[in-house]
Amino acid sequence: MGVPHLRRHLEPYAQKGVIEPCNVVIDGPALAYHILALCLRSTQKSSPSEQPSYDVLGCTTVAWLDEIQASGLTVSAIYFDGFLPQSKYHERQQRVLRNSQDLSKYHQAYLNGVPKERPHATTEPPQVLFPQSLGVDKTKSKAPDPPFFVPAIIEYLKNHAVYSSLTAVVPGEADGFCAEYVRLNGGAVITSDSDLLVSALGPRGSAIFLGDIEKCAESKGLVAPQYCGPDICQRLSIEHGDGLCRLAFELTMEPTLSMPEIIRNTKMGIAAADFPEDYSLFLAKYSTPELGSSLKPGYEIHLDPRVSEIALRCLPGPKNKDRSSKNDQTEPESDDNDLQMYLPLLLDSPSRTSAWEASKSVRQLAYALLQSVKAAPIPIVSEVKRLQSVSLGAPLEIPRLSSIDKHGTALLAMVSKIRHAVGKSELVWVVLSMLQDVVLTKDHGKTSTPLSVQLLRLDAARKLDEGSWEFLHFLAQVQATCYSLRILQQILNFTKHHTHELSSVTSEVSQCLSALPPLGRFPSVRDFAETLARIRDMGGLSCLATICADDEELLPYLRKPAPSPQAVKPAKISKKSKRKATSQSGSARPRSSNPFDLLDNE
Template sequence: MGIPHLLSTLEKLRRPASRSFSSDGGREQLPAAVIDGSALAHFIFNCCVKTFRDRTADVLAFDYAAYQRAVVRWLEDLEAGFTITHIFIDGHLPSYKTDTRTSRVQKAVTDLARLRTLSPAAIDLRKSPWTPTPPFLIAAFTDAVYCHERYRHVVRTVPGEADAFCAGAASEYQGGEAVIFTADSDLLVYPSKPHVRIAMLGDMAFEDAEDGRTVKVTLWTPAEIDALLGGDGNLLRFAWVLHHDSLRAAHITSTFPSAAASVVKERGKVLGGVLVPPVFQEQYTLPPRELYFSSTDDTPPVILDSRAAEVVYRSRSFSSLAHPRSKEADVTVYLPVLFEDVTKKSAWNVGLRVRKLAYSILFDNSTMLSEACRKAAGVTHRYINLSTTADAGKLADEVAAVPTLGDTRAVLVYVVSQVIIEHSQAGSPLEKTDILALLAAITHSPSLFEIPAIPTEEWTWPRVQLLAQVYAGLWSMYLLSVATTVTGNTDSELQQRLAAMPKMVEALNVRRFMAVYAIMPRVGKKARKRARKRVKTGEGDEGDDLGRVVGRLFREGDIQGVLEILGGQEGGSGDSADDGSGGEDEYMGMTVG
């Protein structure tokens, strides 16, 4: 919870110190770096946004791989002056965040609706100052850290807000200075020892010097500020005064007119009489020490996505780890906000059955569980009737009916089939080009040409709605995978397929999806005929059975076959280029075309 004007007010009392750290500075031991990973993930994303050339394409087809490289570079640069000891990711947000979270979701939906009005046909993000957050940003950040040989041992998805765990780990550090890197001024309010410093991510820089790389930071010392305010926890009281509007008017303007040292003692006396409500105090209590230092068998493994982690830490098996404990018996799952068309039904209709199964594995049937997601231009809470675990076997059979056994992309093809069925049942079946684009998005066959730049006018709302539905299906499958991993309670065949599922950030190639729309008008009749023949005969590169998989999918799903999908395309530039050498190239190297 933010404290209004906290830093600007405290700066009048004591300006933070600006210091530079370097491994070549002659220090025997570098300070420890304790990082609020959730804050850093968004900070690096905002840095990436500043470098985007085509804002629409670079945001909607966000390059997760490039982002992950930027994350690793930032951590490596930080090591020039610090030893990274902890990276904490939010894994559970307490009940007192409910209003804040709902308002944030509503703001994102409102921004989405406003953009939909400003760009009714082709999407142009230049028409709005709002920059949507990629749906798997935290998962991409955590995965980049966890897959790194040096950093994987210091990252944890914690059963609470990352800032509380950062404050606790820094205070417990025994090797000298410990610096918490964050974007949240609330870190100053937590109890801390004299060796703890706070560095705001926006007030730091990496610099090159004659003696090597340096890290320049602006450091706040909470214990020192608390002492200037009279000690005895007066910094917490001061934060409450700033937070509470009625007290802010009474105390800030009259009692604290200046930051002169001569009145500091008097401030302490005034603050000593301020009563801080227990609910506010609870927000700034430190978690038990074992929660951020132990890695026992009772602790779930690293969960890449914060929203999935939150579901786990509300479950019957892991709720006892949550800090602070949830006071609500009912469970609300805040689904990631997707970039979608507000005039259509929520993309989260896709994957609902899969999520129900995941919830059933984690929660008792008596649990009142709801999902918070978009409905039109607002936010709704949809109550979920939990499935029975017997449905796991049925789902496994459905997934098994799509690809051949052992295909690592089985789950992806299943997700695409669910998107197609969703449109068919709604009475608005997908166009054949849309289906081919979806198949292209999940295909990792090598492209035989460079994917062209996608003109802005190609980014239409129906297309981003398709992408949002695939994202919803992927996240639902990931949640089910997490549920089966932490409990080991599901059909073994389904668990095998879920384990083989590609990572969320690698599963969907948005640029290939969009390229289909740019390429299809140029495809000649002979090229389409050869593509049909390849699918029919199951030809393709050795080891790539996607053609047979897709053919089976559409035939058994009673949806128009791939032959009709390719053969029914209208238009094109004629057959002058169809001399027997370029048909497959036109279809991006895919076995299906």
């Protein structure tokens, strides 16, 4: 949660003026959120259609970094989180819960459809990269942030000739690695996290906040307040060693104190003397980077941050079992060996099942692979997605290691059939998502037409509404499928790196997934209607019917009459069908929730 009001209290003691040439290391997550805020300045925040594309975000990030270097500063490293310790549990849960509540408020504000893109809205990168202020956002109901914008920016930087070698996902928190780099090498950390003011940055280290940086009118340089620990301690007449740590701890224990009272208590060491154990934990938190495994700090992680976290938890090494003494004792406790996956918040309808549900079988296969790295069974992974209250997440049962080849073979067969129908295009993954949607509808016992089929038929009738929640929800399901496949692809690579072997089946799955599009080409609000039209023209429903030919329970979902432009009502079941269902209920075989099992009979 950070030290309350620390930056505000220390701002008068920062060095103001032109930033002199030096090495800078950048807090990657902070930079990503800053770039998103820059790109959203001139948009209609309530319209998802006006959100910047991942390519625009990547292009803006590179332009911003180029300006930093043109001003005389040298970017030495850009660090992104690859692992967050267990002590962050409460803070992360609260953030997920808050974002979920914001999505529900947005849904309630626009029940009949979200605002569409304005005729003259710009989709170009922002022209002003260092504004005097980002302004105050007064939008009451905002669309959620683009779900994959942080890994998309990482992917863009890793493909850039200059910044590829400077960008790293580290086996810990980015800010800790930033602080350690500056402590050892000197220079400045560019961040938005005021906690870095507490970290020991060394005699030649300082912190600069992203929102403070402005262009100097008289020169090509940049100006910003620069927070240098030894200099601030000298101005406050407190000890250079742990002076700022003591000051921050006083503020943590008594947030309402005035600055003169904080300085007086710091010199006397009141809070540190009264709460010695808490102070020791406080110092340890800011001393060195917390590592998620036995990996050395220089290890390169070719994983998205959220994938990296669950993967590193399966490697031997320290797993950060500390918990803050200030945490709410009513929060649910999780075992240190439990695995959690924090899935990005999608723009899906809160009135429907989470858009992640349809593609869970792909993630089950991915998590099952981690058992070979962990060298132990993983019975359950708790997935944290949309939350209505603080919880440990939704438990997802993981297949045994011995069944991986079976599920991998079924996935390959399914993709092969789809490719035979639509060719080697990126539409393969969208059609796969449609199949998952049909299976989900059946497994939930619904009698209505699957959402994907509804949308294709509405598109054929020229009645597709691109602002409707039906459209947005299925788009979110497609994005979830694509990202679940990306998780599987990255864990396959991670498994191969650490076990030095894959089976012939999993090797073939890995090769198959090499055709996945990068995040910049994931389906989006702007282009998804065109994607649906292409699938319709290429016989998407016929493809699904062919795949489902051996499953008599699925075929009826693909043969229902076209829906009306009004809300689709659940289809009525005839008395004959009811009698048939009743007569067969005693001998019916259990229905699998895994769409890969559809191919078991072939």
